[in-house]
Amino acid sequence: MKVRTALCLALIAVPQIPRAADPATVPPGYSLTWADEFDAAAVNTNEWTYRTGKIRPFCIGKPEYVTIEGGAMKVLCARDGENPTGGGLITKRRHRYGYFETRAKMDGGPGFHESMWTTWLGSMQAFSDPSESAKWRDRPKIEIDCFEHYAKHGPQEFSYGIIEWFPAKGSVSRDLHKISGDLARDFHVYGFEFQPDCCNFFFDGELIRTVDVRGLPQNDFHIWLTCIATDKDARPGNGGCLFDYLRCYAIDPAAYPARRDGFLCKLAARSGPTQKSRGTDVWIEAEAFADLGSWEAAWDGGVRTIRGLGPPKAKAPARPAPAKTTVLIPERGRYRLWVRARDFATNMPASRFFSVAVGGKRSDARFGTHRKDGFEWQDGGLFDLEKGKIMVEIIDASRYYARCDKLLLTTDTDFRPDSKSR
Numbered sequence: 001m002k003v004r005t006a007l008c009l010a011l012i013a014v015p016q017i018p019r020a021a022d023p024a025t026v027p028p029g030y031s032l033t034w035a036d037e038f039d040a041a042a043v044n045t046n047e048w049t050y051r052t053g054k055i056r057p058f059c060i061g062k063p064e065y066v067t068i069e070g071g072a073m074k075v076l077c078a079r080d081g082e083n084p085t086g087g088g089l090i091t092k093r094r095h096r097y098g099y100f101e102t103r104a105k106m107d108g109g110p111g112f113h114e115s116m117w118t119t120w121l122g123s124m125q126a127f128s129d130p131s132e133s134a135k136w137r138d139r140p141k142i143e144i145d146c147f148e149h150y151a152k153h154g155p156q157e158f159s160y161g162i163i164e165w166f167p168a169k170g171s172v173s174r175d176l177h178k179i180s181g182d183l184a185r186d187f188h189v190y191g192f193e194f195q196p197d198c199c200n201f202f203f204d205g206e207l208i209r210t211v212d213v214r215g216l217p218q219n220d221f222h223i224w225l226t227c228i229a230t231d232k233d234a235r236p237g238n239g240g241c242l243f244d245y246l247r248c249y250a251i252d253p254a255a256y257p258a259r260r261d262g263f264l265c266k267l268a269a270r271s272g273p274t275q276k277s278r279g280t281d282v283w284i285e286a287e288a289f290a291d292l293g294s295w296e297a298a299w300d301g302g303v304r305t306i307r308g309l310g311p312p313k314a315k316a317p318a319r320p321a322p323a324k325t326t327v328l329i330p331e332r333g334r335y336r337l338w339v340r341a342r343d344f345a346t347n348m349p350a351s352r353f354f355s356v357a358v359g360g361k362r363s364d365a366r367f368g369t370h371r372k373d374g375f376e377w378q379d380g381g382l383f384d385l386e387k388g389k390i391m392v393e394i395i396d397a398s399r400y401y402a403r404c405d406k407l408l409l410t411t412d413t414d415f416r417p418d419s420k421s422r
């Protein structure tokens, strides 16, 4: 394989930075499709765009801050007059599914933020053309953060996760990973595997997290290798963040189903047994309502929800409108309504409440008033329903950031759903 041959030659030619054994960190079934080993004399601008301009009001990115040294790409961490330096490289190539890996050493200086992450197609044009930016604003999209070594992080920890930007906004997952080594003293290998079913995060070849991505937007992305200052007083540590390479892999389609099934079993085990009453159940996800009204889809602690309005602003008093959807009741009978809502134990408990109406009849209960941290099921009382289509509404009664995850209508009126289970 041509790419592999070039890679092996590069490994022999540039001994300055000892490399980890190539295949050991790569998941089984994957083979290399593209790589930049950063062994050339200069950045290959056919493949890469520089991150430039004002990154924060105080951090300035310039192409000259990005150099190739000793077989690695270096983003300079220094002071340029008043400003801390920053920047990095962004792939021109688009990717979607595969395994992506870098080997990197943090600068480690206070105030610098080193990262490998992704942005959606269209994010690149947004830099120079506002109309392009508007065009892409409302398209479903996620960002994958393979690693983020924030200024607040010590040399033994980094965070990683997935953010959905549209239609629901918020963190799908966000984890902190702690190690026994030193991220600024040694090179470590950071990788993520993105496939239609799950996203796996790896550190030094070890799987550290599997995230369920079924139901999330899945967009083509560019990969960013960057280091910026998030503090105007940022002080260099090593004088730069080093990226040894970026390697991209694709899985053999014949090998994928077996690998996927292993992770799907893991995800199913984590979410607990599927809840079922002894009667007829109708489950309704709030974010799946046909008309969200003034509610918006949002993530809250890894739960996909809808979020109500905040207090009215004097200049733009948005009017609350209920979320509405049609639900098919499979048989005539007496149903108990359950609603899974968010509340807080100490931060203004029971102030983010909402109401629910089933078939035009409003439940007497207020939801979001359980006074516990997180999402809990609350009893909404009994409804006598005919077979056929009925309207269900979620009414933003508090107008104070209420959050609703899902609803259940069940003919087993003694059934109580488990709040720990999704």
Ligand SMILES: [Ca+2]
Pocket (backbone or CB within 6 Å): 285, 286, 287, 303, 304, 305, 404, 405, 406
């Ligand atoms: Ca939900």
